Amino acid sequence: MAKYELIIKGGTVVDPSQSIHERQDVAFNYGKVAAVEPDISDNLANEIVDATDAIVTPGLVDLHVHVYWGVGHYGIEADPTQVAQGVTTAVDAGSAGAWTFPAFRRYVMERSATRLYALLNISSMGMISPKIGELEDLRWADVEDATSVGRANPDHILGIKVRLSQPLTADHDVDSLKRAIEAAEELGKFVMIHVGNSFTPMHELVGMLRPGDVVTHAYHGSAHGAMDDSGRVYDGIVEAQKRGVVFDIGHGRGSFSFALAEKALAQNFLPDNISSDLHIYNIEGPVHDQLSTLSKFLHLGLSLDEVIRLSTSATAKTIGHADEIGTLKPGAEGDATVMRVSEGKFTFVDSLDATVEGSRELEHVATIRGGKLYKPYLW
Ligand SMILES: [Zn+2]
Numbered sequence: 295m296a297k298y299e300l301i302i303k304g305g306t307v308v309d310p311s312q313s314i315h316e317r318q319d320v321a322f323n324y325g326k327v328a329a330v331e332p333d334i335s336d337n338l339a340n341e342i343v344d345a346t347d348a349i350v351t352p353g354l355v356d357l358h359v360h361v362y363w364g365v366g367h368y369g370i371e372a373d374p375t376q377v378a379q380g381v382t383t384a385v386d387a388g389s390a391g392a393w394t395f396p397a398f399r400r401y402v403m404e405r406s407a408t409r410l411y412a413l414l415n416i417s418s419m420g421m422i423s424p425k426i427g428e429l430e431d432l433r434w435a436d437v438e439d440a441t442s443v444g445r446a447n448p449d450h451i452l453g454i455k456v457r458l459s460q461p462l463t464a465d466h467d468v469d470s471l472k473r474a475i476e477a478a479e480e481l482g483k484f485v486m487i488h489v490g491n492s493f494t495p496m497h498e499l500v501g502m503l504r505p506g507d508v509v510t511h512a513y514h515g516s517a518h519g520a521m522d523d524s525g526r527v528y529d530g531i532v533e534a535q536k537r538g539v540v541f542d543i544g545h546g547r548g549s550f551s552f553a554l555a556e557k558a559l560a561q562n563f564l565p566d567n568i569s570s571d572l573h574i575y576n577i578e579g580p581v582h583d584q585l586s587t588l589s590k591f592l593h594l595g596l597s598l599d600e601v602i603r604l605s606t607s608a609t610a611k612t613i614g615h616a617d618e619i620g621t622l623k624p625g626a627e628g629d630a631t632v633m634r635v636s637e638g639k640f641t642f643v644d645s646l647d648a649t650v651e652g653s654r655e656l657e658h659v660a661t662i663r664g665g666k667l668y669k670p671y672l673w
Contacts, residue, residue, distance in 0.1 A: 308599055325666075348632050454481070471485075475502065487499060512543060515644075555594055580643035580647070
């Protein structure tokens, strides 16, 4: 019997969790990472994945997606859009609320090859209707319902999501956030707030957050953003980041601006995490997938190692799973992404339909999930 089930051969391993950026082979056994070594013999494995001229990273983690197909109106199918595109772990950010979560767990989370976690929407209905804001009526923000579902699903629910845009919350965004924090406190978990066009300015909302809470859509170009009219990042935002509030990208259909990103990076307001907010309204553009989102940050000048860190070890730490995922340390979950850095001319589009020309793009080659090559037709 072979010593390993699978070996990824000949690639350049980029694993920021271990500060590795060098030519290494990676071996998997019993669903876990078994070894990262310079030259592991072919004879030791049942299956070889050739990664010559490719990059091998820990399986990508996307902190913000919507995969409640058929119920959440944003929902896309998880596996074709996540694991098949290199994302081995994805967090559904608020598609389900207390009354819609049980079916999400049974029919989506438990049936997907992608490792899925959820942020429970403080609105008990979740994000089911494009016509009714989920917090227009505060009776939907039921702390007791959210905490009882959170308590019943401690391994599936990572925290509480609340969307704070005026069409969704009317003028009671602060009260909605208070309820989300109350539920999260009860559960001992974090809150993710969605910002953009909020009634209350973002730099005031983030003042209510605790270290470890997440702001998604950090570089949104809508009203009440991270910067004042002169393009300067508000002190309240800088202070929140210093206190340990996590600023996430959440590209989405309306929430990522190249112009704003450039200004933010120039002022050293860097993202703590890069996520796609992939959903039905942006999968055909401008988001496409997580690798395209990461490519945009390569274009903005972040190093390859930093871009990978912001979608592997940094994300795993934010969700409290840094020992098991987002790393190729032996003993960690056997998840890896093989990708190529293609050189050429690429057009990238942001959420405001602004375009830039880039020279490098990350291209998916293969995904290893649970120590096996992901082959949808065999799963
Ligand atoms: Zn979202």
